[in-house]
Amino acid sequence: MQNVDYIIRADYLLTMEGDLSVIRDGAVAVTGSDIIDAGVFPGISKKYTSSNISEGKGRVVFPGLINTHTHAAMVYFRGLADDLPLMDWLQDHIWPAEGKWMNEDFVGDAVELACLEMLKAGVTAYSDMYFFQNTAGKKLEKIGMRGVLGAGIIDFPFTGYAKSADDYFINAENLINNWKDSELVSPCVAPHATYTCGPDSYKRANAISEKYNVPIHTHLAETQFEVAECRNRYGKTPVEYFESIGMLTERLSAAHCVWLTDNEVGLLAKRRVGVAHCIESNLKLASGFAPVAKMLKAGVKVAFGTDGAASNNDLSVLGEMSTAAKVHKAVSGDPTVVDSRTTLLMATKNGAEILGLGDKVGSIRPGKKADLVIADLSKPHLTPLYDIYSHITYCLRPSDIETVMVNGKVVVENGRLTTMDEEEILEKARQWQEKIKA
Numbered sequence: 001m002q003n004v005d006y007i008i009r010a011d012y013l014l015t016m017e018g019d020l021s022v023i024r025d026g027a028v029a030v031t032g033s034d035i036i037d038a039g040v041f042p043g044i045s046k047k048y049t050s051s052n053i054s055e056g057k058g059r060v061v062f063p064g065l066i067n068t069h070t071h072a073a074m075v076y077f078r079g080l081a082d083d084l085p086l087m088d089w090l091q092d093h094i095w096p097a098e099g100k101w102m103n104e105d106f107v108g109d110a111v112e113l114a115c116l117e118m119l120k121a122g123v124t125a126y127s128d129m130y131f132f133q134n135t136a137g138k139k140l141e142k143i144g145m146r147g148v149l150g151a152g153i154i155d156f157p158f159t160g161y162a163k164s165a166d167d168y169f170i171n172a173e174n175l176i177n178n179w180k181d182s183e184l185v186s187p188c189v190a191p192h193a194t195y196t197c198g199p200d201s202y203k204r205a206n207a208i209s210e211k212y213n214v215p216i217h218t219h220l221a222e223t224q225f226e227v228a229e230c231r232n233r234y235g236k237t238p239v240e241y242f243e244s245i246g247m248l249t250e251r252l253s254a255a256h257c258v259w260l261t262d263n264e265v266g267l268l269a270k271r272r273v274g275v276a277h278c279i280e281s282n283l284k285l286a287s288g289f290a291p292v293a294k295m296l297k298a299g300v301k302v303a304f305g306t307d308g309a310a311s312n313n314d315l316s317v318l319g320e321m322s323t324a325a326k327v328h329k330a331v332s333g334d335p336t337v338v339d340s341r342t343t344l345l346m347a348t349k350n351g352a353e354i355l356g357l358g359d360k361v362g363s364i365r366p367g368k369k370a371d372l373v374i375a376d377l378s379k380p381h382l383t384p385l386y387d388i389y390s391h392i393t394y395c396l397r398p399s400d401i402e403t404v405m406v407n408g409k410v411v412v413e414n415g416r417l418t419t420m421d422e423e424e425i426l427e428k429a430r431q432w433q434e435k436i437k438a
């Protein structure tokens with residue numbers, strides 16, 4: 001008998017490995033940061049002992065959800081400006097607010113709120129594009145969340161962060177050097193979009209990504225405005241333009257990919273580019289419907305992103321799953337597409353793979369890191385239960401998440417954050433709200 005730190009038992013265990021079959025009365029053995037074993041409880045309990053064996057009745061355990069595109073610190077702009085098209089929303093509201101308020105303190109405080117919201121909603125890792133990511137990284141280590149932190153790059157200066165275009169690249173390389181050996185934080189380069197970064201910036205960001213073998217993260221083909229602008233400047237649609245400057249690689253994760261030609265869908269599949277599908281942001285800004293069913297059929301790796309809370313307005317991956325599963329059926333006229341198994345696969349394994357974390361997280365198997373979610377199924381809206389995958393996609397809410405483990409450490413217990421004071425985080429957010437409102 002081997003002693004382990006935790007034996008996590010549950011009526012339903014979804015490993016997201018192999019044929020996605022459901023393990024009834026399952027258990028996961030965890031020691032240190034690692035998953036040691038997973039399978040049926042009677043088998044696990046014959047091989048392992050632990051002083052922490054969780055009660056599994058009425059519970060499901062599945063891999064931590066992954067948010068593949070957000071701007072975490074923008075939670076402080078949640079609900080600041082709504083019901084506007086993307087460019088008006090950006091130019092008249094978000095960019096001025098960022099220009100006025102965004103600094104190291106803002107990012108540090110706001111990231112705490114974003115992590116609190118995501119962890120309590122079963123999101124154990126996120127991919128971010130923003131500024132002051134060294135500060136964000138320190139907060140992630142404190143709160144116990146996993147993140148791929150992208151150093152934002154744009155072609156014009158940003159007071160307090162970058163005096164010149166060069167500064168963005170210096171900041172990006174510093175970020176990579178600071179965090180390349182961290183357990184929880186992975187650095188990344190994040191040029192913003194084709195309308196804020198020229199080809200030289202993209203090529204330079206791509207060279208850094210290749211040199212250090214870190215992911216590169218950008219917005220791509222989000223709106224018709226962007227496609228028209230790209231055609232104007234470069235005579236090509238966004239994905240074809242990226243192909244022409246050597247940007248399409250397995251290291252790239254592209255957020256949105258709403259406006260794609262069939263040729264572009266084929267290019268994304270061929271070059272193994274990851275796509276962060278942000279359906280609620282696309283709906284709210286009326287950006288359009290990404291051809292997700294078509295991309296999945298073509299073999300493109302698609303995962304979920306919430307985008308920033310200013311355009312969503314929450315950071316719930318469960319919300320994205322439910323919305324996407326329904327909208328793509330309506331849009332394609334086919335009720336069989338984006339089914340509930342596919343959505344959970346997109347939210348876990350696909351998400352990990354497109355962020356370059358596929359060997360570490362995204363599924364439950366021996367050797368992977370223990371990023372796990374336990375949800376309570378004993379609720380009216382989850383009863384009766386015929387298909388656990390269906391319930392996770394169509395019925396499960398963030399408030400049903402009971403326990404969350406990241407890297408083998410319990411960070412949410414009975415729905416409460418264990419690593420920091422929740423009330424302090426909320427109070428700080430309310431103080432910022434008063435300042436920003438004034």
Ligand SMILES: [Zn+2]
Pocket residue numbers: 069070071219255307308
């Ligand atoms: Zn975004």
